[in-house]
Amino acid sequence: MSADYLEFSEKMKKTTEVLSAQFAAVRAGRANAAVLDQIAVDYYGVPTPINQIASISSPDPRSLVIQPWDAKALKNIEKAIQTSDLGINPQNDGRVVRLVFPQLTEDRRKELAKQVRKYGEDAKVAIRNIRRDAMDRFKKQQKKSEITEDDLKNVEKDLQKLTDDFIKEIDKLTEKKEKELFAI
Numbered sequence: 001m002s003a004d005y006l007e008f009s010e011k012m013k014k015t016t017e018v019l020s021a022q023f024a025a026v027r028a029g030r031a032n033a034a035v036l037d038q039i040a041v042d043y044y045g046v047p048t049p050i051n052q053i054a055s056i057s058s059p060d061p062r063s064l065v066i067q068p069w070d071a072k073a074l075k076n077i078e079k080a081i082q083t084s085d086l087g088i089n090p091q092n093d094g095r096v097v098r099l100v101f102p103q104l105t106e107d108r109r110k111e112l113a114k115q116v117r118k119y120g121e122d123a124k125v126a127i128r129n130i131r132r133d134a135m136d137r138f139k140k141q142q143k144k145s146e147i148t149e150d151d152l153k154n155v156e157k158d159l160q161k162l163t164d165d166f167i168k169e170i171d172k173l174t175e176k177k178e179k180e181l182f183a184i
Contacts, residue, residue, distance in 0.1 A: 033051070039086070054069060131163045
């Protein structure tokens with residue numbers, strides 16, 4: 001395996017890791033602190049992830065409690081959650097922000113499943129773009145006579161297998177998340 005090939009393999013692996021993080025942020029009826037990972041709070045003029053300015057706990061399966069270390073950040077946390085696409089109205093009692101996750105409706109589940117499929121498709125497109133970039137690089141190397149035509153054919157075959165494997169992995173992740181969404 002050449003260093004170039006490993007580089008593209010790593011990029012594809014990173015794509016699936018990003019997809020997993022996106023899926024973790026899609027709420028599936030249970031309270032999960034990962035849904036807050038994508039939300040940045042304006043903290044003294046700097047967009048900051050909630051988990052860096054507050055402790056997040058889950059007292060029961062349907063709620064999260066966010067307790068900021070700096071009481072001045074409470075309003076900004078509440079505002080950031082309201083303006084996010086989380087779809088939950090935060091409750092601020094002056095000390096903590098509570099998020100109560102309602103039972104997902106059938107329509108909301110379908111909407112979230114559609115979003116999950118879109119994330120999966122975007123990841124597949126990213127994988128295919130990585131394959132295309134890799135092929136372009138290897139074709140240039142072949143034109144410069146750095147690799148032979150046989151090497152190019154072998155790399156092409158290996159890249160296609162790698163791409164197919166990552167596409168299958170993305171399909172599995174997508175299917176698993178969809179099942180999780182429709183599990184009651």
